[in-house]
Amino acid sequence: MKKILVLLAITALFLSCNSTTTDTLNFVIKPSEINEKPALEVTLSFVPSDSTATVLLFQDQGWGQENLHNLVHNLRIEEGANEIIQKKEKDHYVIKHEASSEKITISYTLLQDTEGKLNTEKAIRPIINEDYFHIYSHNFFMLPKSVIDQTGDSFNVVIEWQEFPESYALQNSFGGGIAQQIGPISEAEFHSAVFVGGDFRIYEKTIEGNKVVFATRGEWEAFNDNDIVNVLESTLKAQRDFWEDHSQEYYLVSMIPTIQEQGYSFHGTGLTNSFSTTVSNNEFVEIEGLVYLFNHELQHNWTGKVIENANEEEQYWFSEGFTEYYTFRNIAANGIYELDEAYFVEKLNENVKNLVSSPVLAAPNSEINYENFWSSYDYSKLPYFRGSVFAFILDMKIRQESNGEKSLDDLMLRIKEDAVSKGIKLDHDYFLETTNEFLSNDITPFFETHIVEGKPFDLESIYSEFGLEYNASSEVFDLGFSFDDDRKFVAAVDEGSQAFDAGIREGDKVVKLSYMRDHRKEAEFTVLRDGKEMNIKYFPVNQANIPQLLPFESNLQKLGF
Numbered sequence: 001m002k003k004i005l006v007l008l009a010i011t012a013l014f015l016s017c018n019s020t021t022t023d024t025l026n027f028v029i030k031p032s033e034i035n036e037k038p039a040l041e042v043t044l045s046f047v048p049s050d051s052t053a054t055v056l057l058f059q060d061q062g063w064g065q066e067n068l069h070n071l072v073h074n075l076r077i078e079e080g081a082n083e084i085i086q087k088k089e090k091d092h093y094v095i096k097h098e099a100s101s102e103k104i105t106i107s108y109t110l111l112q113d114t115e116g117k118l119n120t121e122k123a124i125r126p127i128i129n130e131d132y133f134h135i136y137s138h139n140f141f142m143l144p145k146s147v148i149d150q151t152g153d154s155f156n157v158v159i160e161w162q163e164f165p166e167s168y169a170l171q172n173s174f175g176g177g178i179a180q181q182i183g184p185i186s187e188a189e190f191h192s193a194v195f196v197g198g199d200f201r202i203y204e205k206t207i208e209g210n211k212v213v214f215a216t217r218g219e220w221e222a223f224n225d226n227d228i229v230n231v232l233e234s235t236l237k238a239q240r241d242f243w244e245d246h247s248q249e250y251y252l253v254s255m256i257p258t259i260q261e262q263g264y265s266f267h268g269t270g271l272t273n274s275f276s277t278t279v280s281n282n283e284f285v286e287i288e289g290l291v292y293l294f295n296h297e298l299q300h301n302w303t304g305k306v307i308e309n310a311n312e313e314e315q316y317w318f319s320e321g322f323t324e325y326y327t328f329r330n331i332a333a334n335g336i337y338e339l340d341e342a343y344f345v346e347k348l349n350e351n352v353k354n355l356v357s358s359p360v361l362a363a364p365n366s367e368i369n370y371e372n373f374w375s376s377y378d379y380s381k382l383p384y385f386r387g388s389v390f391a392f393i394l395d396m397k398i399r400q401e402s403n404g405e406k407s408l409d410d411l412m413l414r415i416k417e418d419a420v421s422k423g424i425k426l427d428h429d430y431f432l433e434t435t436n437e438f439l440s441n442d443i444t445p446f447f448e449t450h451i452v453e454g455k456p457f458d459l460e461s462i463y464s465e466f467g468l469e470y471n472a473s474s475e476v477f478d479l480g481f482s483f484d485d486d487r488k489f490v491a492a493v494d495e496g497s498q499a500f501d502a503g504i505r506e507g508d509k510v511v512k513l514s515y516m517r518d519h520r521k522e523a524e525f526t527v528l529r530d531g532k533e534m535n536i537k538y539f540p541v542n543q544a545n546i547p548q549l550l551p552f553e554s555n556l557q558k559l560g561f
């Protein structure tokens with residue numbers, strides 16, 4: 001774990017030294033403006049190597065964004081160099097200087113380049129306005145490549161925040177305050193960070209001696225700050241206790257509101273010592289949904305980060321599916337937001353339903369690849385559904401075979417220990433070998449059949465085998481019709497469906513639509529037929545043979561509650 005040192009008391013002394021050493025990057029950040037628009041002025045000082053050119057890393061493309069060089073204005077040399085050349089296509093700039101140059105100082109002004117209402121997509125780029133700034137590190141700090149190379153990618157960063165109003169909160173992935181010393185740190189860790197300042201409300205909590213900070217702003221419509229602070233505190237404590245890992249000395253969660261008229265959206269990014277989120281600020285935001293999302297995303301600190309997949313998508317059944325399973329379990333087991341065992345059973349049932357009604361239910365694991373995962377909703381959800389149901393089955397198997405002495409928890413901790421102490425990444429061979437140590441029968445054939453080949457689980461017989469009580473059929477989401485490729489017309493309608501009963505017909509042009517993939521939420525469509533518009537509403541529900549666990553005490557005991 002890297003050391004984070006936040007200098008507070010000795011700020012004055014520290015600022016007056018301002019020495020430049022070969023392994024340290026010195027940044028000074030000040031408020032500024034360009035054409036009366038709020039901006040941030042960044043000054044960087046460093047010691048160059050004895051060559052005559054230094055590459056300054058600053059991505060022009062990243063995180064799905066392009067033209068990030070457009071953010072940089074008024075780039076200039078303050079001392080020690082002759083010229084700066086932009087190399088947009090190479091994601092950097094080049095400074096020309098004398099080989100004897102002892103210290104180089106450059107400055108640039110960072111300006112927001114998006115306009116209009118802030119939505120999730122725009123929030124990926126820097127936000128700099130009268131009230132606040134919210135910037136990801138790679139869009140903020142230029143890094144001289146020579147310093148990274150000379151230090152073996154383990155350099156120090158000093159940041160001084162000057163001339164900001166006293167009321168201005170300053171917080172980021174490395175701490176807060178007006179003088180920060182960060183490092184030694186790698187390029188990847190430093191550039192995976194969020195920096196916020198302005199009218200943020202900062203909440204500090206201590207968990208087992210470690211600091212957790214929540215930074216938010218704006219007027220939330222659907223909840224107050226304390227609800228979220230409590231959820232975060234109990235979530236982080238529960239997860240760290242579960243993973244027996246309280247090693248993170250500082251952790252920041254930042255949350256800013258975005259504007260969205262309909263429904264709600266949540267976007268989260270896991271970063272160094274931090275998690276940054278944007279949430280649409282409207283009445284549709286449900287805290288229970290946020291509880292789930294925070295728990296899922298923070299769980300990735302271990303499943304995904306500490307325990308790395310050997311081949312990204314190939315092990316999504318683990319990094320997404322097992323994350324999903326432990327999201328439900330940890331929320332229920334710890335009573336987060338007062339949710340209990342019934343929540344666990346409900347969520348597990350929901351995932352079973354989603355899995356069984358997935359159009360790609362029987363797709364082999366090899367089809368959960370980069371291309372499908374990022375282009376198809378059904379493929380992108382499959383590892384969550386299949387993996388969480390598999391985690392549940394495995395948990396039951398271990399509990400049954402060990403007479404309740406062991407559970408999947410023990411296997412998870414073992415995998416974490418192997419990752420931490422031996423650097424083992426999660427691949428299928430390692431997973432099977434380690435899992436078999438917790439079972440008397442080899443799990444390999446089951447894993448090959450249902451995870452690798454994708455053959456659906458026979459859940460009724462699995463439930464019976466574990467002595468679990470269940471309903472054999474349930475209500476599922478069923479839109480009842482399909483769209484054409486452009487999603488403009490109704491391509492076909494299932495005659496036994498609610499859609500048909502409500503009046504949707506093949507060939508209808510869909511002018512307006514509003515529905516969620518939830519059979520309990522009414523779907524609404526405006527269709528155009530023979531020049532006439534019609535409003536059609538119905539519940540997109542159907543009966544299906546999908547077993548659902550009952551929240552009976554006998555079941556809960558078997559599930560380990």
Ligand SMILES: [Zn+2]
Nearest residue numbers: 296300320323
């Ligand atoms: Zn995830």
